[in-house]
Amino acid sequence: MKDLFLLNRDVTYLNFGSFGACPKEIFDDYIKWQYLLESDPVQFITVDGIDHLKKSAISLAKYINCNYQDLVFVSNPTYAVNLLAKNISLSLNDEVLSTNLEYGALDRTWNYYCKKQGAKYVAQPISLPIASKEQFIEEFWKGFSENTKVVFISQITSTTGLILPVKEICEEAKKRGLITIVDGAHVPGHINLDLSKLKADFYTGACHKWMMTPKGCSFLYAKPEFQHMLEPLIISWGYESDNPSSSKFFDYHQFNGTRDFSAFLTVPKAVEFMNKHDWKSISSRCKSSLLNQAPKLFDLLNVEPLAPLTNEFFGQLCSVEINTNFPEKLKQLLFEKHKIEIPIMLQGHKKYIRISYQAFNEIRDTEYLIYSLKDIASTTRLLTI
Ligand SMILES: Cc1ncc(COP(=O)(O)O)c(C=O)c1O
Known part of the structure; x- marks a missing residue:
């Protein structure tokens, strides 16, 4: 599905939420x-x-x-x-x-x-x-x-x-x-x-x-x-x-x-x-995929979901609290070293890493994110897991 978009293919794009991304046809x-x-x-x-x-x-x-x-x-x-x-x-x-x-x-x-x-x-x-x-x-x-x-x-x-x-x-x-x-x-x-x-x-x-x-x-x-x-x-x-x-x-x-x-x-x-590509089905596939994938991140970061893990509270976005004192640097490293586009944001005094799931995202994107976070935690002081 990534071919439908203009996105850089070298980047694992897990931040559709911030600014969307426009398919070529549109x-x-x-x-x-x-x-x-x-x-x-x-x-x-x-x-x-x-x-x-x-x-x-x-x-x-x-x-x-x-x-x-x-x-x-x-x-x-x-x-x-x-x-x-x-x-x-x-x-x-x-x-x-x-x-x-x-x-x-x-x-x-x-x-x-x-x-x-x-x-x-x-x-x-x-x-x-x-x-x-x-x-x-x-x-x-x-x-x-x-x-x-x-x-x-x-x-x-x-x-x-x-x-x-x-x-x-x-x-x-x-x-x-x-x-x-x-x-x-x-x-x-x-x-x-x-x-x-x-x-x-x-x-x-x-x-x-x-x-x-x-x-x-x-x-x-x-x-x-x-x-x-x-x-x-x-x-x-x-x-x-x-x-x-x-x-x-x-x-x-x-x-x-x-x-x-x-x-x-x-x-x-x-x-x-959206009609032509049956985006409603794509969107529900993304939603269930996210519900299945998110627990891997909760386990890695040792936290609970921010609400009951159902589609009543979660769509194609899922934020996970993350233990870092350097959210900007961590985000930067994820992008520069691992080519992952994902936001790490502050709400109050807590920090959250937010995954977006869109048509082109696959299970291996979450797996690669987990692999990269483990790598950063073991080689830098930016992240404690
Ligand atoms: C909940 C919410 N409201 C408003 C906005 C503002 O969007 P914009 O910058 O397009 O005005 C955003 C942007 O991400 C948002 O997440």
């Missing part, structure tokens, strides 16, 4: 759009491109089950969360309830905007390993107070690679009258996403990770009744455009001035690619 489609753009930039950017964007939004909306008019393309989930955090007006002492398992950059975003408004970002501590969904939910709501106004939570966490029960959290949040924002950066193309069932007020997802589009293709979904709250991050021609043929939500957030939006247009090709 990348060719991207270049096709770029050629078309440059063949007549005026027509493409001001006339035809808008039609192409609509077709792409319709394809994406079908894939994640929502109305295409309720989503806009953005460059990445960070952009989407910045847009939300800037727009949701919080009063003095209001609280945004989250977990201590969120993506670090977005912790910064919320801390920044909360501080500006005298509000508080509550990163509710979650005990690891998570014993059950019920335990997670109970711990999460311990962070609730009468000042809580917003819930912000990842559907799949970054460093710890865990699937969280966001549907249940959103349902309870609604009963408590809160605004819900779900960070689904890792979700589309990875686990099933049905926005009509999830019922988050706002949802952002990356297409450039597990849906395998080129970089810079992501979306922000907003329930119709919340769209009016959102001023654009960039004020350009779309602002107060009063365009009768499109919605204010689309005009405000889609028109940021001159830019190459070809990546947004590759969604239909990505969906076609």
Whole structure:
């Protein structure tokens, strides 16, 4: 399957999670759009491109089950969360309830905007390993107070690679009258996403990770009744455009001035690619393979899984706590000496090595990782096992 991708064949690629990787067929489609753009930039950017964007939004909306008019393309989930955090007006002492398992950059975003408004970002501590969904939910709501106004939570966490029960959290949040924002950066193309069932007020997802589009293709979904709250991050021609043929939500957030939006247009090709190769079956094969392979790493590193080892909590990512005082150096050595691309990340004071399993990964990749970790532990002081 690696031949379908543009990845360097000399590298054992166990980090699909960070930035995905674009198959050649989808990348060719991207270049096709770029050629078309440059063949007549005026027509493409001001006339035809808008039609192409609509077709792409319709394809994406079908894939994640929502109305295409309720989503806009953005460059990445960070952009989407910045847009939300800037727009949701919080009063003095209001609280945004989250977990201590969120993506670090977005912790910064919320801390920044909360501080500006005298509000508080509550990163509710979650005990690891998570014993059950019920335990997670109970711990999460311990962070609730009468000042809580917003819930912000990842559907799949970054460093710890865990699937969280966001549907249940959103349902309870609604009963408590809160605004819900779900960070689904890792979700589309990875686990099933049905926005009509999830019922988050706002949802952002990356297409450039597990849906395998080129970089810079992501979306922000907003329930119709919340769209009016959102001023654009960039004020350009779309602002107060009063365009009768499109919605204010689309005009405000889609028109940021001159830019190459070809990546947004590759969604239909990505969906076609996934259907053609029966990616659902490939993804489930990866998920069961990961569940089978992960215990070898738990044994090597002498740790427990971060949650019950089932597909309720694990998809194609699995993070394993690792005992190193030199995470950066260890990662570097794994790459330079062993040609393994794998992240070693910090969450709180703990370090985790995170495996991603994608179509092209094989059992021997895990075995080679284990062999390499043993080699490093026996020849350097970077790792204790
Ligand atoms: C949980 C989570 N949220 C948000 C992001 C941000 O993605 P981006 O840099 O594409 O905005 C990531 C990136 O890996 C992530 O893991």
